[in-house]
Amino acid sequence: MSDVSDVSEDPGTVWLHYSLPRTAWFELEPAARARHEEAFRAERDASERLGGKRAGVFHVRGQSDYSEVEIWFFPTAELAFDHWSRLVTAGYTDCFEFSNQVGTADPAGPAAPEAIERTS
Amino acid sequence: MTLLSEETDVFEAAPGQRCAVLFLARRRAPSPENPDRAVRPVMARLDALKAEGWRLSVDRVLAGDGAEADEHPDSPTVYATGFSHDVDFVGLFEAPTPSAALRGVTALEAAGWARALRTQWLIGPREFLPVVGAASRPEDDWAFFALWKWNAAWHAASAEQRRAYDLECDVAFAADVRAGAAIAGRHRLDGASEWDHVGVWRVPGVAMVQAAMREHTRVADFKFTTSRHYLGRRTRLDDALRRK
Numbered sequence: 623m624s625d626v627s628d629v630s631e632d633p634g635t636v637w638l639h640y641s642l643p644r645t646a647w648f649e650l651e652p653a654a655r656a657r658h659e660e661a662f663r664a665e666r667d668a669s670e671r672l673g674g675k676r677a678g679v680f681h682v683r684g685q686s687d688y689s690e691v692e693i694w695f696f697p698t699a700e701l702a703f704d705h706w707s708r709l710v711t712a713g714y715t716d717c718f719e720f721s722n723q724v725g726t727a728d729p730a731g732p733a734a735p736e737a738i739e740r741t742s
Numbered sequence: 743m744t745l746l747s748e749e750t751d752v753f754e755a756a757p758g759q760r761c762a763v764l765f766l767a768r769r770r771a772p773s774p775e776n777p778d779r780a781v782r783p784v785m786a787r788l789d790a791l792k793a794e795g796w797r798l799s800v801d802r803v804l805a806g807d808g809a810e811a812d813e814h815p816d817s818p819t820v821y822a823t824g825f826s827h828d829v830d831f832v833g834l835f836e837a838p839t840p841s842a843a844l845r846g847v848t849a850l851e852a853a854g855w856a857r858a859l860r861t862q863w864l865i866g867p868r869e870f871l872p873v874v875g876a877a878s879r880p881e882d883d884w885a886f887f888a889l890w891k892w893n894a895a896w897h898a899a900s901a902e903q904r905r906a907y908d909l910e911c912d913v914a915f916a917a918d919v920r921a922g923a924a925i926a927g928r929h930r931l932d933g934a935s936e937w938d939h940v941g942v943w944r945v946p947g948v949a950m951v952q953a954a955m956r957e958h959t960r961v962a963d964f965k966f967t968t969s970r971h972y973l974g975r976r977t978r979l980d981d982a983l984r985r986k
Contacts (some may be wrong), residue, residue, distance in 0.1 A: 716898075739876075
């Protein structure tokens with residue numbers, strides 16, 4: 623598990639996850655797909671217990687190489703990477719192509735979302 | 743952070759949270775009126791980052807951890823890639839943690855880096871330790887940067903097939919080290935990009951890399967990956983910022 627000792631220095635981290643189902647995902651039997659979905663849900667739930675906030679999933683296929691973008695807020699970049707690493711270990715990238723981005727809140731920008739204030 | 747694939751004879755897992763800060767940079771066009779104005783504040787910021795535990799050159803990253811490595815010279819260094827690539831400079835720094843990497847990139851851009859260069863920054867945790875063999879020469883001034891991601895065939899393969907593939911590739915990596923490549927371990931990029939990894943080598947020159955890629959092709963390295971390669975020549979960062 624990641625060290626979160628420098629949370630106080632961190633203004634909050636956004637993590638953007640773009641995904642596109644692989645061919646293998648479409649070809650999964652319903653029971654196998656349900657097992658995968660449960661495993662991925664378990665990791666997302668764990669990340670929320672660790673302080674992450676899943677802010678939404680948006681369909682962007684009309685103007686993107688990917689199908690969906692998922693927006694998370696984390697107290698630190700370490701927790702964002704830890705979240706992703708657990709999903710990968712659970713087999714997520716065997717099912718989905720991805721592109722991820724991580725960024726810190728601009729101190730001069732609007733107030734940090736409630737999710738960050740709540741967790742930091 | 744878990745390993746994306748297992749250790750091999752060549753590669754050993756790295757402890758700690760050190761984080762790659764890889765950059766792919768294009769000169770601004772038109773270039774700034776006075777490019778020198780960016781140099782002093784950027785170099786001062788890099789000095790401050792070094793004091794916080796950053797490593798600012800491939801050579802320093804290759805020197806690794808420990809008290810002796812901390813004595814290694816570490817001038818901010820980039821590699822000139824514009825002769826054959828769509829970016830002018832590529833380079834690798836290493837931050838103490840991912841949080842430090844994000845803060846440092848923001849500070850560097852604000853200090854004037856962004857005025858001179860338009861940059862894609864890729865960050866991610868160190869996964870394997872550097873591999874520096876007896877044939878590697880510190881004076882070698884070329885570097886090879888390999889970004890790669892596993893393809894659909896790898897994702898569909900069994901654990902046994904993936905392990906056999908790792909061991910086949912290890913034959914080629916061992917040959918690379920014998921031919922003089924110093925390999926800066928491996929860093930994960932998948933948490934914040936579309937790539938799985940980057941591998942950075944200090945190499946004697948272009949011919950060595952061409953021969954190495956033939957060997958990696960022979961052992962079928964590329965059957966399971968999509969990769970992008972950059973080859974560049976060592977350049978002082980301050981010279982790169984000044985050049986019009």
